[in-house]
Amino acid sequence: MDKKIRVGIFAVAIMVILSGCAQTNIDQSKKENLKIGVVAPLTGEMATWGESVRGGAEIAVDEINSTGGVNGQKIDLIFEDNFACDKTASVNAINKLIKMNNSKINLMTCSGAVLATAPITEQAKTIMMVPGGSTAAIAEAGDYVFRTTISDDIQAKNLSKFIADSMKIKRIAIIYVNNDYGVGFFNNLSTEISTNGGQIVKSEKYSPEDTEFRTQLTNIKNTSPDALIIICYGKEGGTIAKQARELGIRVQLIGTDNFGTNEVATAGGQAVDGAIFSTEGIDMEQPRTKHLIDAYTQKYNHVPPVDYVVADTYDAIRLLADAISARGYNPDGIKDYLYGVKDYAGASGVITMNSNGDAFKPTQIRQIRNGKLVNYQN
């Protein structure tokens, strides 16, 4: 009996020593580098988001370090997986970054994870930058919390105004994913649409891992709407469009920022041709954005899965680098700098930070034409 206990305790001891020594060598060799932690869903269903965040961050840091870093100090990225946006894993990761790696600046993805970890970064007075997490609740998450992705309510306002004024569409059906992103966006959109005189003829929900939407779409077809808004969280947007077309729904398809990705374009194929979607001010012709997308495709030899997340993360790192070079590696200085950001021409559009630390960017309506994400001309 005691032999087993000794084996157990021994195994635990190695684990602790292992984590201890590994941590110390992180400190010595890279004393002088600036540390930026990145927490993202590198595995599980959300992995395509995680890969986009990793890509955007790595490209930005490579560029900064190749020009000698910030005031001569190189930036070190520390990636942590939060196991498909799991709250406890995100809290574990942020605690490790702040307390073991004492990294004062951390990127966090997934709205749920942001809400769970914001109190920790607030208490530790460290900066949290959110490249992907658009639910409105994050605005009041804390004064050290900033976002380069725009909040859903801004996007919902602009999209519904566009639908009502320039597309003159009144009868709208909505199908949306049953998670924090989908429900949050739907709530904003339904209020905005009614203020703009539109009418939601049918709304249908689906669970995130589902791949079978024919029955919900049949319900929608039955109310013969003028347009179908798809609020999807990932690639299932393409499958919804495909099944809608198969069921004979020929109306205009409208998507949100998550619909406008290369993944949805490949999944939807011909079915999403002509679909429009609202997204951040990513303008493909704009040199900074074009350069970023080409750099990503060249480095990872595949097209960025969720391009607006790549752009947001890239801008996040760039903005932080500018802040550090202006105010040094101290959170309070960086905080004031970030609040003062005005008309910053980033890869994801022209960014102005508002008082909640949310980026305000003009949203843009873009279109999918034969598999490419292009600017919209009617």
Place this chain on the structure above:
Amino acid sequence: MNALTTTKLTKHFAGTKALDELCLEFEHRKITGLIGPNGSGKTTLINIISNFLQADSGEYTIHEDAKLNSDLSQTNQPKFSRTFQNVRLFDQMTVLDNIILVLNDKNFTNLFVNDNRLEKKATNILKKIGLRESAHKLAGELSYGQRKLLEIGRVLASNSQLILLDEPFAGLFPQMIETVKKHINTLKLHGKTVILIEHNIQLIRELCDRVTVLNCGKSLASGETTTTLSQPEVLGAYLGK
């Protein structure tokens, strides 16, 4: 006075009639041998009485002798205690625990109260069946003979009046057979009714006061041991003379 009566007890297994409207009586405080060729329904009868199986039709009643039960405090004491053709013990529990489980007070609330007298009671039952030294071994680690003895120990530990033994002697060494015989007789002395399934006619003659002969689910004969065993139809069907 009968300890157990069955009326029209029937049970089918995929077409064949294991028990065919069986009406039997088992006398009180007597050891009754239950004999018959393989598949004549002996084990099925025992399984039904100890509700491991549901009968298709007919019923059985176990009559309690009020006198004997007077001193017992436990209310829901089972009316029977049994052994199994292929031993069924709590393998990954100690030998001692296997016995204590039978001695425990079964109603729900007293389950949370420790009664340390039980351990002593259980140890001397183990002494009786010669398993005292392996009290803390796991039941699964015992030899086949020891496992059979532990099942007998469980029967001794229970104070129910009706005892059902399904081939308790199968595969035992001679001297173990003696210990089991001794215990069966002590059970009778304590006023218990024993139903013994056994193939060895010699043991049946030695132990049983009465005998019931089953054949294809029907009762061929039953009565006092020597007279029943000498009846022609029993000899014909069973002993193949």
Place this chain on the structure above:
Amino acid sequence: MFAQILTNSLIAGSVYAIMAISFSLVYSSTKFFNMAHGMIAVVGGYLVLTLTKLLGLGAIPSIILGIISTGLCGVIIHFIVFEPLKKRQSSSTTLLVASLGVMIIIQAIISILFTSQFKTLGANYNLGNIYTIASATFTEINLVTIISALSIFAFLIIIFKYTRFGKIVRALNDSEEVATIVGIDTKKTIRYLIFIGSAIAGVAGILTGYDTGLEPTMGMRLLLKGIVATIIGGTNSLGGALIGAYFLASVENFGIWKLSGEWKDAIALGLLIIFLVFRPRGIIRK
């Protein structure tokens, strides 16, 4: 409207049916709920993906090759993990837990090899031809799914009824001990059954690959619906698996039609629990 919902149930039901038939084959021979069986279907899809996209084989040869290698894959996994456990007379719970471990490993390996990005087997997808019968529309791939579900079922019924192998399997289903006593090489027969079951699961993975695309995490979803369909229909009969699958799909689709989309899983598992309580042996009692 009603016809369309019925067609939707038929389409969804066919995928459930293929999974349920493959699962009931494996379950009747191994007698435990193999939770890794869903991942076998996913492996089938990704094998065909590698054969078509990366090695450039034609669609038909890669599908046939894919199905056969999925069958082999099922047998190999059973040989490595489950046979030693069965030799040790482990309980069905232990085997179930081991199968959870296998599921986790396969899923991780696939996401390392193929990343979790969306992959579709359809070439650059054009809408393909859409058929409409009595105002219910469905596509070519839906038709192929329905036809393959029914033909697999018919094919198996013929084998089990009229061939020697079928008799052996039926004997094995009744009781493994008796079968061994009579001289049937149960180990080999079980391996054949697992091969056929895993191959059919591969078909389910491939069809989903063409219809809604492939991702490493879809295994559990496919499997759960397959298990529910098998139990509802009756675990020891192929007919039961088929009927259970279409019954589950229709209850789900008509349920969503009346309630709303997010209750689909709850309806399916609710149905499982209702059957477990009131009719544990399923619709077809053997």
Place this chain on the structure above:
Amino acid sequence: MEYLIHIAIIISIYSILSLGLNLILGYTGQLSLTHAAFFGIGAYAIAIGETKFHLNFFLALLIGIVVAGLLAIIIGIFLGRFRRDIYALASLGTNVILFSIFLNWTNLTRGPLGIPGIRRPEIFGFIFQSNFSFLLLCAFFSYLTYTILHRLLKTPFGLTLKAIREDEDVLSSFGYKVKTIKTTAFVISAIFTAIAGRLLASYITFIDPSTFDFNESIYFLSVVIIGGLADLRGSILGTIILVILPEALRFLGLPSDLAANLRQILYGLALIMMILFRPQGFLGKYKM
């Protein structure tokens, strides 16, 4: 140092849950895949209690125990009818249904939006604000769980649990009310799981349904199996290993995408190796 306190809090919260689950899985031999749902019930009881009705932590704790207990009685009786792998499937079903209720009963649980802003527990004016004080609270609760279960398993009740695992029918032929015993064990285990859920909710301050789906149940299952079946110390060791293992991987500095999937492979492999070569887990006494 602060980080180790954080890890210790997570370990003590999860060990309460694995101790509770071991009562059902290791001692009574029932493979329950629904414990993540009870973990959720505890978390939601405190979240709703605090944000909607502004109860203090310990009052909400009491109400949560009652709610978890009542629901556990119903589910326990329902599950009591099944055995072995059918039991596992039925419990998987209940977990999915409870998860759908968390997700879709929007006006109670705010659905997928989750409930933010759960405050730290407070008693007579003292707020467990600092991590160290919270660690003491969690350690107290896990010590309480350990002693209660330890003493419970010494009683005849504990003995009958092991006998249920071995051979339920023979035990009921001795005259025990096996169904009531099984349900009681399920209720006790569910209550401890709910307490663990409550502590996690007040530590993480934000909960939403995604942490309580059945994949989490599978995770807790492997914690108990690897730690050791039918041995309380085994569950604690299992929790330590399976909380530290993924964290330790963070420090190895592997390429981030490989490391993430490696964690899954390690965890699946550990499960299979354990069952093949050491079915009772590190410290366990019961070979599965």
